[in-house]
Amino acid sequence: MAELTTLARPYAKAVFAEASEKGALDAWSADLALLAACVADADMAKVLVHPSLTAQQQAQALTDVCGDKLNEAAKNLVAVLAENKRLMLVPEIAALYEELKAQLQNTVDVVVTSAFELSNEQADKLAQALKAKLQCDVRLTSEIDETLIGGAIIRAGDLVIDGSVTGKLSKLAEAMKS
Amino acid sequence: MQQLNPSEISEVIKKRIENLDVTSQAQNEGTVVSVSDGIVRIHGLADAMYGEMIEFEGGVYGLAMNLERDSVGAVVLGEYKGLAEGQTAKCTGRILEVPVGEALLGRVVDTLGNPIDGKGPIETNLTAPVERVAPGVIARQSVDQPVETGYKAVDSMVPVGRGQRELIIGDRQTGKTAMAIDAIINQKGSGIKCIYVAIGQKQSSIANVVRKLEEHGAMDHTIIVAAGASDPAAMLFLAPYSGCAMGEYFLDRGEDALIVFDDLTKQAWAYRQISLLLKRPPGREAYPGDVFYLHSRLLERACRVNPTYVERMTNGAVTGKTGSLTALPIIETQGGDVSAFVPTNVISITDGQIFLETNLFNSGIRPAMNAGISVSRVGGAAQTKIIKKLGGGIRLALAQYRELAAFAQFASDLDEATREQLEHGRAVTELMKQKQYAPMSTAEMGLVIYAATEGFLKDVEVNKIQAFEAALLSYANSEYAELMAKINVKGDYNDEIAAGLKECIEKFKGTQTW
Numbered sequence: 001m002a003e004l005t006t007l008a009r010p011y012a013k014a015v016f017a018e019a020s021e022k023g024a025l026d027a028w029s030a031d032l033a034l035l036a037a038c039v040a041d042a043d044m045a046k047v048l049v050h051p052s053l054t055a056q057q058q059a060q061a062l063t064d065v066c067g068d069k070l071n072e073a074a075k076n077l078v079a080v081l082a083e084n085k086r087l088m089l090v091p092e093i094a095a096l097y098e099e100l101k102a103q104l105q106n107t108v109d110v111v112v113t114s115a116f117e118l119s120n121e122q123a124d125k126l127a128q129a130l131k132a133k134l135q136c137d138v139r140l141t142s143e144i145d146e147t148l149i150g151g152a153i154i155r156a157g158d159l160v161i162d163g164s165v166t167g168k169l170s171k172l173a174e175a176m177k178s
Numbered sequence: 179m180q181q182l183n184p185s186e187i188s189e190v191i192k193k194r195i196e197n198l199d200v201t202s203q204a205q206n207e208g209t210v211v212s213v214s215d216g217i218v219r220i221h222g223l224a225d226a227m228y229g230e231m232i233e234f235e236g237g238v239y240g241l242a243m244n245l246e247r248d249s250v251g252a253v254v255l256g257e258y259k260g261l262a263e264g265q266t267a268k269c270t271g272r273i274l275e276v277p278v279g280e281a282l283l284g285r286v287v288d289t290l291g292n293p294i295d296g297k298g299p300i301e302t303n304l305t306a307p308v309e310r311v312a313p314g315v316i317a318r319q320s321v322d323q324p325v326e327t328g329y330k331a332v333d334s335m336v337p338v339g340r341g342q343r344e345l346i347i348g349d350r351q352t353g354k355t356a357m358a359i360d361a362i363i364n365q366k367g368s369g370i371k372c373i374y375v376a377i378g379q380k381q382s383s384i385a386n387v388v389r390k391l392e393e394h395g396a397m398d399h400t401i402i403v404a405a406g407a408s409d410p411a412a413m414l415f416l417a418p419y420s421g422c423a424m425g426e427y428f429l430d431r432g433e434d435a436l437i438v439f440d441d442l443t444k445q446a447w448a449y450r451q452i453s454l455l456l457k458r459p460p461g462r463e464a465y466p467g468d469v470f471y472l473h474s475r476l477l478e479r480a481c482r483v484n485p486t487y488v489e490r491m492t493n494g495a496v497t498g499k500t501g502s503l504t505a506l507p508i509i510e511t512q513g514g515d516v517s518a519f520v521p522t523n524v525i526s527i528t529d530g531q532i533f534l535e536t537n538l539f540n541s542g543i544r545p546a547m548n549a550g551i552s553v554s555r556v557g558g559a560a561q562t563k564i565i566k567k568l569g570g571g572i573r574l575a576l577a578q579y580r581e582l583a584a585f586a587q588f589a590s591d592l593d594e595a596t597r598e599q600l601e602h603g604r605a606v607t608e609l610m611k612q613k614q615y616a617p618m619s620t621a622e623m624g625l626v627i628y629a630a631t632e633g634f635l636k637d638v639e640v641n642k643i644q645a646f647e648a649a650l651l652s653y654a655n656s657e658y659a660e661l662m663a664k665i666n667v668k669g670d671y672n673d674e675i676a677a678g679l680k681e682c683i684e685k686f687k688g689t690q691t692w
Contacts, residue, residue: 005221005248155207158222160268163202174237175198176191 005096008089012096015077022073025101031074032094038065039090048087055082062087107137113145114152115164130154206269210234211249213261216410217455220250220267229309231270236260240267241274241412244456251456253412255290275305276420278427283371286388286402289413289420294404295388306427308419312478317487324560325436325504328364328617329357331545331610334569334627335576336532336552339560340370340434341482341502345524347509347516348534352546354508356614357532358438359387361506363396364617365436370504371428372400373437375421378414378444381406394615414448422479425503429481432488432499437480441508442473446520463519470523473507477527480505530554544611549576562669564624571631572606579603605635608643621665622651628679634687642692649692650683658682 019028038044039062047053047061059082063075070078081087102108110130112118118126123140130138134156149165208222218232218240226232232240232252238261244251254261255274276291279302286295293300321339338344338361346354362372374391376384384404391397401424405417418439428435439445446469453466461467482502489497507528509521514536516525525531532552539546558566582600586592592600609630612618618626626647629635638646654662661678 003248009247151202158206158208158224159204160207161202161204167202172195172198175194 004089004092007086008092008096011077011081011086011089012093012100015093015097016100018073019097020104025104027071028074029098029101031070032090032097034066034069035062035074035078036091036094038062039087045088055079055085058082058087105137107139108134108156109139109141111141111143111155112152113143113148113155113164115144115146115148115150117144118142118152126152126154130156134159208250208267210261210263210265210267212263213254213258215455216254216258216412217452218252218254218258218261218267220252221248223250223267223269226250226269227273229273231272231274233268233270234261235265239270241416243452244458253415253452253456254410255412255416256410258410274308274416274420276308276423277302277304278306278424279304282401282424283399284397284401286384286404289403289405289409289417291420291424304427306423308416308423309475310423310426310479312475313481313483313487317483319482319484319500321482321502321556321560323434323502324557324562325361325370325434326364326368326562326617326620327357327361328619329360329545330612330618330623330626331547331549332357332532333561333620333623334565335549335573336530336547336554337557337561337565337569338504338506338530338554339482339557340504341480342530342554342556342560343477343480343505343507343528344554344557345507345509345528345531346534347511347521347525347531348546349511349514349536352534352536352539353544353614354510354534355383355387355440357534357545358440358506358508359390360614360617362391362400362436362438363394363615365399366394366396369434370399371425371433371435372396373403373421373425373435374400375403375405375418375437375439377405377417377439377441378407378448379404379440381408390615411448411451414445415452418442418445418476422476422503426479429483429501429503430488430491432485432492432496432501434502434504436504436506439476439505439507441510442524443510443520446472465519469520470527473520473524474527477505477507477524479503529556542611543607544614547610549573549610550580562620564665564669564671564675565620565627567671568624568627568631572610572627575599575603575606575630576610579607601636601640602630602633604640605638605643606630608640609635609647611644618651619662619666620669621662622654624665624671625650625654625662625679625682628676629683632680632683634683638692646692650686653686653689653691654682657685 015028019025039048044065048058059079062078063070081089112126123142127138127140147166151164153164154161206223206225208220211219211221226242226245228242228245230242232242234240238254238256240252240254242250242252277300281300281302285293285297285300288294321341323340325338325340327333327338346357348354362374365372374387376387384406388402391400403417403421405413421437425435425437446465449469449472450465454460454464458466480503482500485498485500488499488501507524509524511518511521530553533548534546535548538548578599582596582603586600609626629650635643661682665675
């Protein structure tokens, strides 16, 4: 996993540079998402790692599946990846690309896991507070996990703010044990 | 099991609940990618610092040792059986700390300072980080006070000063640990606090050491840090550093401490294991590139510091006192090979070494010290006057004896002077033998060495020398107690004392009781 990210980084950077030069950030986003979805498919994965197929055949297979939705540049990317036997990296490349894009646009994806559904008001308030703390635009996604009992856990990349009742209880349990 | 006191327990629980901080804090989190042989790879944890504690699920901690672009490599401190791929790992923002203080004296603790002697929790609130940068040049003072090991051979020929690093090196079964344990026993009443760090030893050996120290009443001034052979490599690797942190507590407060690392070879092995598992490139003997730094940064922390430093560290509470941490690292060689990687490193770092040799040990010379190649580079300045004055002749006599003994094997008839020298050398060699757990005081050493250098042993048969010594000492301790006490207090040597010693020996020889 960690190694895959490292391998995918130069590709993601190259794609990002190309995209920002041409001003086609969103188009690339869509293309990469499509490719990632294709590669993630189990049957497709079999084809992509099949030893008896040549790089060209694998690239062809992938572009064929995507049909006419890919632009020329994306097809070239697939060809390059196939040549280097890195087709399986596409999901990582897509993820890294999205990260780079978010960095450029100064936005961050935040996942809020709460015990109960957040009201719009609560979500707005939370977004405002996080915007002030993280100093960038926040894209909020909310999830519901009833095992938290109450409160919420906020995740922004590696940063985790645990304000859930379960978290507090486990802290209490640990303090008792030590 | 002890009776539980319900009110006490409730008190404790109440206090804990009061002190509990439940405010949610922002934390850096990562995911465990792989767990193998005590090494954990973590994805994420972008804010992890080198040497930071990492918290895993279930209250297990690790130490961040490899910071890479997309992952962090950490060693697990303790049991890693419960860890699994996909679990979360959190940054704690703290570096590894161990409890320190007077409360640790008399206790046996593990690398993390947890008591393992079944005597209940350790009553101290003080902690210190295990890794610390050694005091700089400004804070230091030269070594000029002795650490008496109680061994005639060591104190007269390779003296150790407070704040010195003296290596004890030798093959297995040559008495390395025995020498260090005797040095600890001899510190009873000297005010020097001792720390014995057992690295990678059998639990039975550690238990033995503890029992022997207790028998000789030496546990009261001793802390034992034990990382046994079955402990994870990370514990073995860290044990000397945590022992050192416990010793630095005394150093910082203007006191004297002695630390024994038994032994650093095993620590280097543990570090090699960790490094190889972390995929750091192997170098000579498969050790990683920084194995020299591993030992140099540890041994550099043993030093003598000046009163200004002590005053600063105690915020002015202790003034006009110097502090010291004396280190006796032990290295085990394989087949007497001192040119292996780790022995050469440690020899070059320390301020001298005591070589113990198998053939000497087997021929009955115990301590099996090779006087020719054992040196102390700074201890001379710290020797007590009487031993310094009298002990000079011992080294010379032994050196001449070795040279002549080799030569005399071929010549049958020797001239008078040569034979006399040989006899004297033989007598001194015999005199330097000393039993385990029988450390000697300065006065006893002075008396015995005086007898040897002034030729009082000429008419004593070589095989009677040990009996002579024992009888002489008991005679002097009962009949000349005043003189002995006087020497022990000041350690001076002058005409008056010399005359006293001479009189004592002459009178003793008059009794003919050996």
